[in-house]
Amino acid sequence: MKKKEKQTQKKPRGSLKKEYLMNYLGLLPFFSLFLVFMLYPFVYGIAMSFTDWSVSSRGKVNFTGLANYKFILSGEGVSSERFLTSLKNLLIYVPVTLLIGMSIALMLALIINNLGRKGYGFFRGVFFTPYALPLFIGAGIWQWFMTPGTGRVSQLFAKIGIGVGVDWANTAIYAIFMVVLIDVWHATGFNFVILNAGTKDISPDLYDAAELDGATSWQKMRYITIPLLEPIIFMVVTYGFISALQVYDIPYILSSTTDANGIGGPGQVMLFPVMEMVRNVYLGSPSGLGRAAAEGVILMGIILLITLIQFRFRRKNV
C-alpha cells in the first residue's frame, strides 16, 4: 500500500491530466446523449410551456407567461376539463395500483423465498413472464379477458357480483380498475424479482437465532425480514410511484382510436395526464404544444413533490 501511494505521489502532473482526459473521453458518449436527448429537451420543454407554441408557430413563438398554466388549471375549456379529469383518475389509480401491486409482489417474494432452488427458479420464471411480454400483446390479451359477457375474467368477476353486465373498458371507475389489473399483472414479476433478491441478502443466521428464541414465522417476518428489506421496499415503492404517475401505454392501447378526442375512452374514463399531453400535441389547436409542455411541467412537479415527501418521511423514520 505504501509503495503504491509513493508511486501515485510520484506521478507528474502532466501524466495525471492525460489520464483524466482519457477518462473524460470515455464518459463523453454518455454525456453527449444525456445532453442531447434528456437535458436539452427538458429545458426546452419548460421554456416552451411559457409560450404560445403550436404546430403553426414555425419557430416563431411568443412569451405568454403563466397563461398556459392558468388555462389548464382553470377548469374551463375542453383541454382543462380533460386534464383535471386525468388528475382525478390518477388519484384513484396510483394508490390502488401501488397497494395491490406491492402487496402481491412482497407476499410472493416472502413465500417463494422459502422454496428450494428449483421451485424458486420455476416460479421466478412464471412471475417474470408477463413483464417480458410486449405490453401491446398483454393489453390485447386482457381486452379479450375483459370482454363483456364472453371474457373469462369478466365472467369470473360477474360470478362474484362485480361488474355484472358492465363494459369495463368504457365505464367510469371500472376502466381504471381494468388498467390497475393489467398493470399489476405486468409489473408484479419485476417487483417480485427485486424484492426476492433483497431477501436473499438477509443472513440466515438471524432467522436461526430468532428460531432459537422461539419466534414465530410472523414475528420473524415482522422483526427481521421487513426491517432489513426496507431499503429495497423503499426503492421499489419510489420507482413504482414515478412509473404509476406517468401511466400511458396500457390505457392508450385500450382506448386507442384515430380520433384525438377519443383518447382516454368515452367520458375520459381511462384518461391520464400523459395521454392528455399527447392529445394536445396531435390536436393542432392554438397554443396546443405550449399547453402540452405546461401539463408536462405540472406532472413533473407532482412527481417531484411525492418523491421528496417519500424521502423526507423515510429520513424521519430511519
Next chain:
Amino acid sequence: MKHRNNGKRMIALILTLVMVCTALSGCGKGDDSGKKASSDGGYDLVFWTYSDMVLNDQGKLMDQWVKEFVEENDDVNSITVVAKDDADLLTSLMAGVGLPDMFCASARDAMSFQRAIDLLDLTPIYEGDKEWADGFYKGARAAATNDEGKNFAVPFMSFVPLIFRNTDVLEKAGIDWKNEPLNTWDDFYAQCEKVKAAGIDATHSWSTGHFTCPAGILACDAPSLTIGHENGKTTVKPEQCVRAFETMLTMEKYSNGTTYGSQAATEAFKTGALGFLCAGPWTEPDYQQAGVHYDIQLIPAYEKDGWTGGCQGQDWMYGVDSKDAGRNDAIRRWLKKMGSFETQKAFTKVIGRSTLRQDVMNDPEALTLDVAKVLSRGLNAGMPQMEFGHSSVFWVSAIADVAPRVTSGELTPQQGAEEFIKAVNALYTEAGE
C-alpha cells in the same frame, strides 16, 4: 493490467468517435437535404401513404402507377412509396422534419397540415385542366380549396361505414337475406329480433367505444341538420339530434356488449356468433380471407328510399413545397395522375373502394364489386365527418362521450342531444374557431 486499461480506453475512444460521427451525420439542412435533382437531372421522389395501399392488390396497383409515371416523366428517376399507419403519418408529418415530397392522409387533419407544413399550391393543375378538375365531387373540391381560393390537395378516396351481415347467421334465423335488404331502421330492428330469437347475438353496441356508429346514426338526419359554425358555436340544434339518440337507445337492446372495431366483435362476426357488424370497407379483405359468407348494407334510412346514414371519411393527396421549381412540377404531375379518372377508376374497379371523383363513382364500369356499388350509393347520402379543409374541429366525435350516457339511462335522448351540442360548442371554443 496496463494493456487492459489501454484496451478499455481505446474502446471508449472508438465509441466516442462513432457517437460523434452519428450525431454529425444527422445534421445538415434538414428538409433540403436530398431535395435537389441528382447528377443526371432526375428527381427521386418520396411518397408516404397508408400501409394498406402498399399491400395485396392495392400494392400492385401502386407499383403499376409508379412504374407508369417514371416511364412517362423523364425528369423523375424513382418514387419511393413509404407505408405508414394513421398515427405514424400524423406524427411524422407534424414533426415537420424529413418530410416526403407528397403524401396521402386523412382530410380530417388538413387544417393541421396547412398550419404545420408548407403545402404545395396545386392550383396550376386545377386551372390547367378543367375536365380533370370538374370530375371531382363539388363538395370535395371545395373542401380542398383554402379561403384564399388556392387548391392544396387532391381528393382521392372516401368511405362510409358499412353493415356487414353474416349470411349464415341470417339463414339460421330464417331471414331471406337476398330479398330482405336493410332499407329502413324498422327492417334492421326486425332482423335483429329474429337473430336474437335464434339464440345468436344480433350486433355489437352502437353507442360505446367509438364515434362511428352513433355518428353514423346521426347522419341519417343529415338533411335536417344545420351543419356549420358561427361565432364559435355550432349551428346544429339539439332538437335535430334527438331521433338519433332514440335510435341508439333502441339498438342497445340488441347489443352483445362488444364495441365497434373491437377484436371481440370482429371475431364473433367471423365465427358466426354475431349477425351484424358495422365496419369500414377496408376490413372486407379480412372477412374474405376468413371465409365468412356475408353481404354489405348501408346504415339504413328511417323511411324507404330515404337518406342513409354513415359519416363520410375522406383521404386526400398533398404535396410538400420543396422550393425547387422542377421538383414541384414533378410533384404536381404525380398528384394529377393520382387524381385522374383512369387512376381512380382502376382503384374503384379493382379494390372496390370509393373515390372522390363523381365521374368515376357514376360510371357503371367502375362499380364491378359489390362493395363499390354500395359505397357509391352511400356517398350520395350520409354526411361528411367534419368541415374538411375549413375547420380543425372534429365535431361529430363529441357524440362518443354522450351516446353511452344515453344508452346507460343516465340521460334521456333529449338531454343527450343538449349535452352533445354543449360538447360540440366546447370543441369549437377550444379550437378558437
